Amino acid sequence: MQDIHPAVRQIALLCASLEADGTLRAELADAGLSEGTWARMTEAVRRGEADRLAPMLEELEAVAERAGLDGVTVTSRAYQVLPDSDPPSxxxxxxxxxxxxxxxxxxxxxxxxxxxxxxxxxxxxxxxxxxxx
Known part of the structure; x- marks a missing residue:
């Protein structure tokens, strides 16, 4: 089984961040993230082109950092195996x-x-x- 592409994980965090903070998109725009970048990201997500997302996400993170925003597309999480469960399914x-x-x-x-x-x-x-x- 193939693991989730790192850019796709970042998009999941971005999506959740945008939903949780109604001002985030405007804050990123004010800090210099262009509508063109949003449009290219949206297109790449819709087409499933994860490899195209990496440079756009790097740009987004750089803009977020300049704006003093943390955790927009990255976070520290750890995987933990669930204990045995009953029933088995x-x-x-x-x-x-x-x-x-x-x-x-x-x-x-x-x-x-x-x-x-x-x-x-x-x-x-x-x-x-x-x-x-």
Whole structure:
């Protein structure tokens, strides 16, 4: 199984940051991030072109740093294996990224009747269920 591309992980964090902070996009624009960069990122996300995202995310992080904004697309997280569970299989459901190369963002346990959208592209998230065995 292939791991999630690092740029796609960064897009997941960016999407969550944009949703959590309604002023973030304007703050980045005021600090020098162009609408053209936003448009190119949106296009690359929609097409699943993770390799094209790296230089744009570097630019975004440099602009964020100049503006004194931290953690826009990077964070420190650690993977921990879940303890043995009973029953041996479990299903979780929630909204997930709709793009060709999903970013990994998921809103688990969210209301399936309330549509969610990608904060970067505006595209509707997709309702999905995953069963572990």
């Amino acid at each position: 479990r299903t979780i459901s929630g909204w997930r990224c709709p793009h060709a190369r999903p970013c990994g963002r998921a809103e688990v346990g969210a209301d399936p009747g309330t549509e969610r959208r990608c904060a970067l592209t505006g595209d509707p998230l997709v309702w999905a269920s995953v069963t572990s065995r």
